[in-house]
Amino acid sequence: MGNASSMLTQYDIEEVQEHCGYLFSQQEIVSLYERFCQLDRSAKGFVSEDEFLSIPEFSTNPLSQRLLRMVDGLNFKDFVSFLSTFSARASLQQKIELIFKVHDIDGKGKVTFKDLVEVLRDLTGSSMSEQQREIIDHPGLKMEVEVPID
Amino acid sequence: MASSLYAPNLEDYLPTESDSPPQEPTTSLNLRDLLDISPVLTQAAGAIVDDSFTRCFKSNSPEPWNWNIYLFPLWCLGVVIRYGLLFPLRALTLLLGWLAFFAAFFPVHFLMKGKSKLKRKIERKLVEMMCSVFVASWTGVIKYHGPRPSSRPYQVFVANHTSMIDFIILEQMTAFAVIMQKHPGWVGFIQKTILESVGCIWFNRNDHNDREVVGRKLRDHVQHPDNNPLLIFPEGTCVNNQYTVMFKKGAFELGSAVCPIAIKYNKIFVDAFWNSKKQSFTKHLGRLMTSWAVVCDVWFLEPQYLREGETSIEFTERVRDIIAARAGLKKVPWDGYLKHNRPSPKHTEEKQRMFAESVLRRLEEN
Numbered sequence: 001m002g003n004a005s006s007m008l009t010q011y012d013i014e015e016v017q018e019h020c021g022y023l024f025s026q027q028e029i030v031s032l033y034e035r036f037c038q039l040d041r042s043a044k045g046f047v048s049e050d051e052f053l054s055i056p057e058f059s060t061n062p063l064s065q066r067l068l069r070m071v072d073g074l075n076f077k078d079f080v081s082f083l084s085t086f087s088a089r090a091s092l093q094q095k096i097e098l099i100f101k102v103h104d105i106d107g108k109g110k111v112t113f114k115d116l117v118e119v120l121r122d123l124t125g126s127s128m129s130e131q132q133r134e135i136i137d138h139p140g141l142k143m144e145v146e147v148p149i150d
Numbered sequence: 151m152a153s154s155l156y157a158p159n160l161e162d163y164l165p166t167e168s169d170s171p172p173q174e175p176t177t178s179l180n181l182r183d184l185l186d187i188s189p190v191l192t193q194a195a196g197a198i199v200d201d202s203f204t205r206c207f208k209s210n211s212p213e214p215w216n217w218n219i220y221l222f223p224l225w226c227l228g229v230v231i232r233y234g235l236l237f238p239l240r241a242l243t244l245l246l247g248w249l250a251f252f253a254a255f256f257p258v259h260f261l262m263k264g265k266s267k268l269k270r271k272i273e274r275k276l277v278e279m280m281c282s283v284f285v286a287s288w289t290g291v292i293k294y295h296g297p298r299p300s301s302r303p304y305q306v307f308v309a310n311h312t313s314m315i316d317f318i319i320l321e322q323m324t325a326f327a328v329i330m331q332k333h334p335g336w337v338g339f340i341q342k343t344i345l346e347s348v349g350c351i352w353f354n355r356n357d358h359n360d361r362e363v364v365g366r367k368l369r370d371h372v373q374h375p376d377n378n379p380l381l382i383f384p385e386g387t388c389v390n391n392q393y394t395v396m397f398k399k400g401a402f403e404l405g406s407a408v409c410p411i412a413i414k415y416n417k418i419f420v421d422a423f424w425n426s427k428k429q430s431f432t433k434h435l436g437r438l439m440t441s442w443a444v445v446c447d448v449w450f451l452e453p454q455y456l457r458e459g460e461t462s463i464e465f466t467e468r469v470r471d472i473i474a475a476r477a478g479l480k481k482v483p484w485d486g487y488l489k490h491n492r493p494s495p496k497h498t499e500e501k502q503r504m505f506a507e508s509v510l511r512r513l514e515e516n
Contacts, residue, residue, distance in 0.1 A: 035200065038204065038208065052198065053492060055197050055198065056497075057201040057202070057203065059498075060493050060498045061194040061498070061501070062190060062498055062501055062502055062505070063190050071198070083195060083198065083199065086191075086195040086196075095188065099188065102187065124503075124509070125502035125506075126499065127499070127502050127503040127505075127506035128510065
């Protein structure tokens with residue numbers, strides 16, 4: 001594959017860095033580019049769903065389909081921006097927004113009870129019945145953190 | 151990775167699973183615990199950034215060392231010698247070798263009747279000779295360590311797999327019978343005509359029923375003392391000589407001694423990993439023939455037997471440990487066939503089951 005950063009100019013790196021809010025260092029962006037090129041086998045400029053699913057560790061993750069909706073077909077800049085939320089340097093607000101988006105997969109702008117049950121369904125599969133899942137409506141469960149969601 | 155010396159390990163920057171709250175025996179289950187899917191998401195993002203399976207199949211491109219004004223002309227000279235001088239010489243050697251081989255092999259194969267011992271002996275020697283010609287055509291410098299394989303019944307040889315040249319390197323030492331995936335093109339032709347003479351068993355990766363049929367053929371093969379020693383690559387696919395994927399246990403359930411063979415290529419000369427998705431075998435051979443040499447070490451290790459109370463899976467892992475330790479390979483818990491297929495839903499279901507159990511257990515504690 002050769003030296004990946006020869007395909008990524010200094011200007012490109014800075015642009016990507018700015019786009020992700022400076023959450024990654026330039027060296028990290030170069031490494032991410034190598035990884036991106038490795039995943040994007042046919043050099044299309046984005047990584048397809050199939051190529052993400054060829055990572056067994058990702059494919060066996062219960063929330064892979066939800067994440068796939070968010071990450072499928074992203075170009076490198078947006079790919080880095082997506083991953084920057086997972087950086088230790090990202091703000092709590094940013095992380096909560098991601099968790100919100102994963103729950104609100106149809107993009108209505110709010111998370112309903114039905115959304116919570118659906119995420120729980122993804123996480124538990126056939127190991128939990130529908131009734132057991134709806135237990136989260138139980139008044140005994142305390143809602144400890146109130147998050148203002150836009 | 152070419153830049154691995156300088157690039158930080160990205161995994162250090164992603165919060166690890168151990169950062170997520172441990173399972174404290176709380177009396178109440180908070181809604182927050184169900185909403186906080188961050189460990190699962192982080193694990194998924196971690197897999198996107200780097201995963202142990204893809205690492206097994208990464209080609210190692212050598213560090214570019216020709217970057218200054220003194221070294222660059224030297225490198226150019228090297229290229230000229232390699233492509234202009236060495237490659238034609240090697241190709242010529244290979245061509246002559248093939249011609250000599252066919253001139254001797256076809257008469258013996260088609261004119262000598264039946265399966266006489268003499269015919270088999272001659273064919274075996276010819277195949278060994280042809281493999282030596284191949285090795286010479288890449289200037290193979292191969293050091294064999296350990297006792298040479300002997301031809302006895304009830305033994306199989308297992309080795310780690312980097313490229314089809316593993317087979318050629320071992321075959322020049324002893325004529326092994328081998329179990330292989332059928333390939334198209336000229337390789338398939340060679341498989342059909344020549345390798346049949348040393349004894350080859352075919353399998354088809356994509357056929358599920360194939361496994362039993364093949365298992366039976368393997369068992370039959372090891373029982374006959376006349377058959378050539380059987381060589382199996384239990385990884386089932388080519389791996390990049392830095393890692394080993396899980397071994398398939400078929401070779402270890404035959405009731406025979408298992409003789410491990412470890413093969414390690416020296417990366418400095420050439421990266422011998424055959425990335426079958428990226429290159430055809432012809433291109434791979436071309437690359438080998440235009441490098442300076444193929445240097446590798448082959449260790450024939452002590453035969454292993456199934457121990458008392460050991461399951462075949464434990465036996466398989468034990469032999470894998472031996473080979474990985476000898477050849478300096480890292481072990482990875484993935485099945486090599488995941489290169490071609492998706493993981494079975496069982497793995498996801500297992501994770502779901504574990505999560506459900508922990509939630510239900512805590513609900514009950516209320």
